[in-house]
Amino acid sequence: MLPSSKALELEFSEIDSNFLQFCASHGILSVEDFLVHDLNVLVAFAEQHGTSKKLKQGITRILSIIDNHHQPWLNGMKLLEDALQNKHVLSTGCEGVDHILQGGLREGQLTELVGPSSCGKTQICLQAASNVADKYMGAVIFLDTCNSFSPRRIACFLTKRMSSSSNEEKQRILERVMSNIFSYSVFDIFSLLDVLQQLESKLRSQEFTGDNQVQLLIIDSISSLITPILGGNGANGRSLMTSAGLLLKKLAHELNLSVLVTNHMVGGDGGALKPALGESWKSVPHVRILLSRDHGGNFCDASLLKHPSVASGQFVRFMIED
Template sequence: MNRLHSQIHPLLTEEVVGTLHAKQVFTAADFIKAEAQQLVKTARLNFKEVLALKKFLTKNFAPTPVNGLNYYKSVLSNSAIIPTGINSVDHILNGGLFTGNVYEICGLPNSGKTQFSLSLMKNVVQNMQQQVYFFDTKSDFSAIKAKKLFSGHNQEHLQDYLSKVTVFRTYTRHELINGLYEVKNNLENDLKLRLIIIDSLPAVLFSSHDSSSNNSYLNHLVNLMRYISVEYQIVFLITNLVTTWSDGDFKKQQDHMEKIACGRYWFTVPNTRLKIEKTNKENMFKISVLRSDIVNRKSQDSVNIFLMDTGFVEQCK
């Protein structure tokens, strides 16, 4: 899963890495699995150099066996529940967001998905004193809006909170993947992190209409997210679109149907899917649990929350 880059080994120059990436050889695992003769042609290295690189990558990046009991104890000691900062939402989630899982917040355009993400970010940096990585694929992240979330705090506290937020501007698929590999490398170097937000996935996925390419990319992305979330006990929050489809013609439309974006492959990926939608009351939104394999479903699977300048709250004050 380690991304190939020029700092790994002297033979992996920028030119060689670029050539390998062009041939879909992105990771150490890709290089190890590839045929040596094909790598000689692709990377323009001689056979001896290719074998030396394979040996080096296998030694340094191949998986090592771990005792099952020790691994289980490690997961227990590192796992946590991250409160959303909204008691009613935490209640329907059995306490909050469980580390080691992928969560999705979906909704129609302009339904509050980004604002919910920012509210969660605020709670993590302010009340948990943890860092947050925010992948912004639509240029929706605003430092001015982020500052408003912490209104009422002095300048010292404001600087402390905002310094815990790292924003990645990622407009392409490769930028998102490379950014996640950068996070993974930082985690291997003892970065302390509990929450990664990707806002939003459709913005980078819909850059291509090739379903085969989309599924291949999603497979790579999902494997990387799951590895990071489980290995380092981190919560992923992904924002996704809900689209509305109608049968009929322009004069008469029937059977309005909502669909979750990103295709069938993605549909079962999130461990928990939340939906946010506006209500008829001003500044009031509805949060619902659509599906979950970690939350015990209750009679109440939805709650109303209110949007204030400082983010979402349980009730309007």
């Protein structure tokens, strides 16, 4: 847990009663509240005060504390116990992805699909949502950042799997699966952090989906939310990016969720493409899969860049469903 603002007041001179009163006047009552506020707006308000310099020093101090906040050390035995305890593998329904992951997405882990536009990232996300809601009868949260969520596409996946079923059976399964998938539109990092904190609260109190346990959280795409805040000196943006990554891993670990996010590619040295969000983000996901696809083709190539229990460098080619 992040330290309380009262504890910080005793430790840091920048965080005094004047700073705490300023924060409270903008609805910021805890360190966590900083994660869901537009810091550019907060700094603009601070500049209107006579003590603007010290207020901005306090904001910088809070961001530094958030940036340096990491999970506590765990010994090997605890890590092994956690890996063996209730960590199911969820098939994505995409044979190639399941093959390279030795079964599918693991609960408790953050998996990233990275690749250029139109390489199949969203397709795999929709297919995974369909398969988890159908095969495991679990609830799926789909955070849509670029209008990529397509209920028709999900219905298409289901229809193909139910080709031999009667029309009545198809309709029954379709209604059950679609009612287990919850889509939210999120268009900036502050909204994302707000939604994640609300989601954590609801899942802990079991107020969200009733009988069906949430098993999969999808964000397509997380890079479209983070890239806009990494401009300029990038200090505030990197802090927010780190906080989002830590919160996603916390949700995965403590609530036994599988988290699946997508990331796009940007131009690097010499014009070569590389994953967006830079080196700071690179260490966040437990699993990284690089996707590529020939223009206009139906075959997708997947390379495993990172995995805690599977050797990296593995490669598979598979067909993307039309």
